[in-house]
Ligand code: 5GP
């Protein structure tokens with residue numbers, strides 16, 4: 127952060143702070159937010175953590191979870207008041223205010239100083255302070271980096287460390303994605319030294335399934351996963367009725383899109399599903415140079431990272447699939463050219479490219 131010293135001065139006395147994360151937060155968004163909130167509280171600040179929506183129950187173990195205010199439009203003016211009265215608003219794991227729906231306008235109207243901590247591509251430049259790095263694997267890493275920059279590392283306890291470790295672990299796909307740099311391992315090691323427990327965190331996040339979620343996965347893998355070999359693409363669609371049949375809860379679809387990419391030679395994997403409110407959501411994953419951030423931005427009002435992005439569609443599920451399948455052939459050359467693992471740079475080459 128360029129003006130870290132200025133932020134440090136601001137935090138030199140007790141402030142009213144709000145911590146916001148993106149809609150349908152994942153372990154990185156929630157873990158980073160709860161870690162930052164716990165750290166701020168240790169500095170005698172008053173902190174309100176607000177989520178724009180509910181989130182998966184496998185994240186409920188995170189220390190501070192019970193204090194998270196879930197924004198429900200029209201239900202209470204608590205979040206609006208907290209944002210209006212805040213001295214500081216921290217925005218975590220999203221790069222554009224549109225990702226927090228109505229809360230975005232409240233942030234725009236607020237006179238609070240805003241702090242963006244994020245690793246998504248193409249940020250909207252709305253914040254007074256930015257800890258932004260699209261080469262960082264997770265927002266958790268950036269929260270850790272900021273805390274160190276502000277000289278507050280000694281206040282990281284095992285609860286804060288567990289929350290940050292959860293973000294780091296999940297956003298690197300358990301240290302498997304191509305964002306798994308040496309800094310990731312150094313940060314992970316520092317967090318473990320501070321008391322994070324990798325075994326416990328991974329059990330809590332990954333081994334917390336309901337039987338119906340596993341049945342849903344079985345159904346998806348046996349009946350719904352489609353492959354277009356000539357376009358190196360895999361896709362899955364799930365309707366509201368199908369999700370209802372498997373008693374799907376928030377978060378149950380998370381990770382399904384990764385199965386497509388686990389098929390040999392597949393370069394692009396897509397999950398298209400209907401939310402409870404009928405809207406259609408898309409999740410994209412890719413390997414190598416095919417940018418799903420560009421694809422989602424261009425065609426599905428979305429974005430994210432080069433190899434992991436999301437978007438939405440106002441069409442029906444069937445029409446969204448038809449739109450996707452209609453667009454895909456125009457990417458034939460790019461998709462066919464992508465040579466899977468042989469094109470991935472070695473760690474050394476990645477470093478040289480960055481230098
Ligand atoms: P997921 O597919 O797991 O929902 O999201 C993959 C990545 O894309 C995450 O980093 C997420 O924050 C981002 N993302 C998901 N949906 C959207 C969206 O609608 N708009 C933007 N800009 N980013 C998204």
Ligand code: MN
Pocket residue numbers: 154155219245263264265297
């Ligand atoms: Mn993230």
